[in-house]
Amino acid sequence: MEKNLEIEISKTNRGKEQIILNRKYKFNLSSKRKDNSKKYKCTEYKTLNQCPSFIILNNENQILEYDDSHNHLENKFGAAKSIVKNKIKDEISKSSIPFNVNIKRTYDEISQGMGLICPGYNSIKSQVTRSRRKQLPPDITTFDEIPNESKYYKTKSKIKSECQEHNYVQFLEFLGYFKKTYLINFETENWNYYGNIEHITNNVSETFNKNLKKLFAKKPTFFQLLSELQKEESKYYIDDERRTAGILRNKKQKKLIRTEEIKALVKYYKNMGILLKKKRKVLEMISLNYG
Ligand SMILES: [Zn+2]
Incomplete structure (x- = not known):
């Protein structure tokens, strides 16, 4: 040896x-x-x-x-890089530094402390980000809260292996795209509105877009555009005011009002029926006793 x-x-x-x-x-x-x-x-x-x-x-x-x-x-450089990367990942996951930790500072401290040839900061940064995202359940704020065997991470690999098993190549490609675009390039909180908004479809904006298209000539001048937009904007403000004041009612509200009216009528007639029956009974009793 x-x-x-x-x-x-x-x-x-x-x-x-x-x-x-x-x-x-x-x-x-x-x-x-x-x-x-x-x-x-x-x-x-x-x-x-x-x-x-x-x-x-x-x-x-x-x-x-x-x-x-x-x-x-x-490859001294490559080896040193691996050691530093791993050490940094370890330090960060062991510590209770919140998610918005300054990676640069941690990196400087650790790589200096190790006295190594320093690998590129960007490479370390992406490494740390990657290891964070790997185990990123939605509402975790510190590394302490991340379980060692994150469920989120397990689910992901389960989906992946099942896709490979059944040869769902396209879906795997889509997952890759989704991860790159929505988990890495954009922060989740910028696009994920789970449980936060009433409208889960974009029908409203589609309708608005359609209406706007109708309003304009194909290539409006800047001032035409501005004036039309202003008109539209004021309209919506007024509509909103009227809606809040109860003057303007949309279809759904109108329907609701009708339903309420019908319900009230039915109730009224039922009560009248009961009352009539009672009266009839009383009349029958009177006629039996005194008739
Ligand atoms: Zn070799």
Whole structure:
């Protein structure tokens, strides 16, 4: 066994175990064996290099075997980056810093503290953001509140594996698009109105758009546009006032009023019926007794 082999345990972007050797080479977990030993393959294995180097650790992370036949240059920068990234992720998830934590500061503190060659801040930032989003249930504000095995995360991987099973390629593509657009590019609170608004369709805005189209000539001049918009705007203000005052009623309200009127009439006639029956009984009794 070679001497001076120093290993550090890190994680890949996808959360898989990664071993960093002498801060030069990276190895990803490839298989677990029956005797609990683990085989890690050099990360250059999957590239054009197809590096054959591997390392085997026992369950106490002691090196059992190391094949150092790397066919590429050592990558100090890449290895350092992985260590810092992992350390930062760890620090953030351990601490109770709220979500709006200043990543830059954390990054500076930790990377300085580690005395390492500093990998790019942007790369770290995206890494941290990614690890946050991975376990992001909707109303969590601090990292402390995130359960280790987040349900949200589990559901996502379940959907993914089911799609793969049934070959729903298009839906998977859509999920990818959805994640990129709505979970990464835009903040959820900017588009998700779950439980917040009355109208869950955009019919109102569609109707408004249709009406506006009718109003204008194909290419109105700026001042035509402005004047028409002003007219429209004042109309809506007045309509709103009248609606609130109960002068203007929409179809639904009118219908409701009619229904109420009918209900009242039915009730009235029922009461009259009961009253008539009572009167008739009283009259019958009178005629029986005195007739
Ligand atoms: Zn290698």
